[in-house]
Amino acid sequence: MSDLVRRVPVLLALLLALACPLFFNDFWLQTGLFSMAAIVAAIGLTLLVGTAGQLSLGHAAFAAVGAYTYAWAAGPSDGEAAGAGLPPLLALVLAGLVAAAAGALFSPISGRLRGIYLGLATLGLVFIARHLMLNAEDLTGGFNGRSVEPLAVPGFSFSNHDPDYLAVAGVQFSGLHRLWYVFLVIAVAAAWIGRNLRASRTGRAWANVRDSETAAAAMGVHVARSKATAFVVSSAYAGIGGALMALAYGRIAPDVFTFQLSIDFLIMIVLGGLGTITGAAIGAVFVVTLPLVLVQYSGELPFLALPGSGGVDAATLARFLYAGAIIAVLLFLRGGLMGGLRRLRRRPAPPGAGLPPVAGPATGADAAPEPVRPGVPTASESG
């Protein structure tokens, strides 16, 4: 029963998400697609950072690998850039696999370094990926990028064509509407796999390594392999996320996959609450939606200046808000937005209220319990 009650919000959210294409306009659909692509990548990163305790600043590179792999594999062999002409669904799987392979190539480093040290080492991946994107022009189209073949299965394309006209409940279903459901299925699958992975033997080994490598090794966990596996899985997620971004954009260029994207991914997972999959999703939606909405509706916000005029324009305001939000969360909200929500839900029952009072003379006035001040470590803790 309680299990069912707990799942009600999730089911409601899913139903809502299923119905969205019926009443959203193109702008909101596009925003939703970008959000869901980011959710997939953010879930992968939260597994790495939150569960395995390894920082990565290189996830934009793996997203790029996924995006370009999809574009290459699904691209027509006679197009503007090289393509293999494979079925798009296969190309999508390939995007994840190649990104995972790229992550595995990095395992000599990802298996040995820990935490922020790994984060610094992965910083280089973004710049190396950018160099490759700019220079491997046959594959990537260089600075101007290349267009992305829409997703399709035999007889049905998730674009504006084939069938040219499709309507559900009186709403014409264009490419955006059709893609919405594909993205939703992939995002839900990513969350489900992520949850199970975290609870599995592998995931618990990651958490063990995060808390203490020595203890994990004593328990029989292969520490280096465990860290490398977490990195590979996370890269695969980023690759799929990147391929979805490519599909949502319709065209990809090196400027999409900058260091800024890596930072965005990190901020998504920290904002939502490190290590939680719902938190990663909330953070992803916030970080993706905020700038797009502000730019879209900047005309209706009178205090915003025009871009380039030197005043605060919509994109600038979005960046201020997002940096301000992350600072506020880190300073005031333990456990990110999810941690805040959880505490809000528990507030009606303060800790210990539900326990039966302990009978006996020890609870008398002469043995008043020492008040425990939160946040002040005791001597035994700090040692």
Next chain:
Amino acid sequence: MSYFLTQLANGISYGLILGLIAVGFVIVFTATGVLNFAHGSVLLTGAYLVAVLKDPIGFWPAVVVGVAGAALLAVLVNALLVRHLAEPDPGTAAILTLAVEVLVLTELTRRIGNRVLSIDAPWGADTVSIGPVSLPTSRAVAAGVAVVAFALLWFLFARTRAGVGMRAAAADGDTASLMGIRLSRTGATGWALAGALAALAGIFLTSFPAPGVAPSVALTALAAIPAWVLGGFDSVVGAIVGGLVIGIAVAMVVGYESHLDFLGRGLGEVVPYVVMILVLLIRPQGLFGRKEAVRV
């Protein structure tokens, strides 16, 4: 041969500038355990102050204000934000500084816009020639200033009470604190030093041959991260050597780019990171780093 020597001199001077930045990373890291991603925006703030103030108050006073301003900004980031984290640990501190970087850079980008502000340094676009080697005067001055700064740092850490206190705090914070060293003060000193060094580096990174103050200069501070990592995270000497390695590698690759065009254009931008990854493959703890020993 003279071409090679010129490139080498360029690389050394550029490496010393990177060293100034990388030493800032080391000092902040050892003093407070924070990986300071806001370093680039601190650097740009210093350079921006110089560019804006040089006309009203003159270049040298502007340099003083720029260096002091950058140091103040760094201290404030530590005192107002980093020290008040809800869950203080290196990971969240790093992400906090990333957010500060975004915040400060957004504001500076808004102020600078598409312009490139010249800082009009008195050495202008001159070059100096020593035998067969010619070098932009700004780079020669940069090398001199960096060497003086490093000598002062050595004096500070080796000979003064404050510096020895900082080393003690870095070696073992709890014990140092029990011995009467104020960790809040050593932390603030570390951030201030890092900010001042970053501003110095910023001035040289925005004078000739670079065009001037533009938001992209903050990215250059990122190129000092490989120098820091190469040196081994907690070694000032390591950071300087790391800076020199990266600086010389970049200068050589850029200087001989025509022989390396099979590796693609714009190679200079990736060289620092490639060198870093290669070194980490062989020595994960960096060139001067100690292997972390774990006692159970």
